[in-house]
Amino acid sequence: MKLSLFPSPRVACAVASSALIASALVTSAGPAFAGPVRGPEARQAEASSAAQCGFFRYSVRESQFAAYGHCGPTTVLIHVDVRGHGSTNDYHLCVGLGNTQLPGAGPNYLNAYYIGGAGCRLGHRSGHTPH
Structure with a gap:
């Protein structure tokens, strides 16, 4: 009578291949994913914003460039303060x-800040107007 740990050769093969893949992933020194290669400028802009x-x-x-980052769950109204002409x-x-x-060059903007208007129409x- 022949004793085996696995009920069939297919199960034994699946277990062996899973172990081989797992050990390859653990010992791999490369990155966890193969994403597109980007230059330092793109990474800096992503990291800073x-x-x-x-x-x-x-x-x-x-x-x-200038931008406004909204961290809340709804749309909101912001006041955009543009340089020049009051x-x-x-x-x-x-x-x-x-x-x-924000459209145009970043130095054209002095500030942008939240003024309310939750639920406004995006864009x-x-x-x-005075607020």
Whole structure:
């Protein structure tokens, strides 16, 4: 009578191949995934803007940009403070979760901040009104 730990040759083969794959993963010195290779500028922009809440500026090579990072679950209204001409260039913008890049060059913006308006229509832009 022949004794075996596995009920069939298929089960024995599956167990052996699983063990081989597991040991290869443990001893592998490479990265855990094979993602696309990106330059240092892309990684820097991702790292600097990944967890930002509120107004921030960032650079990619020689270009400067401005953005607003919203960390809440709903859309909200922000006041965008644009450089020059007092408040006549300022506007209100409805943003959603995550980062919203402000159009144009980053140095054109002085600030952007939350003013309320939860549940506004995403992307809706209106002129500055006192708040």
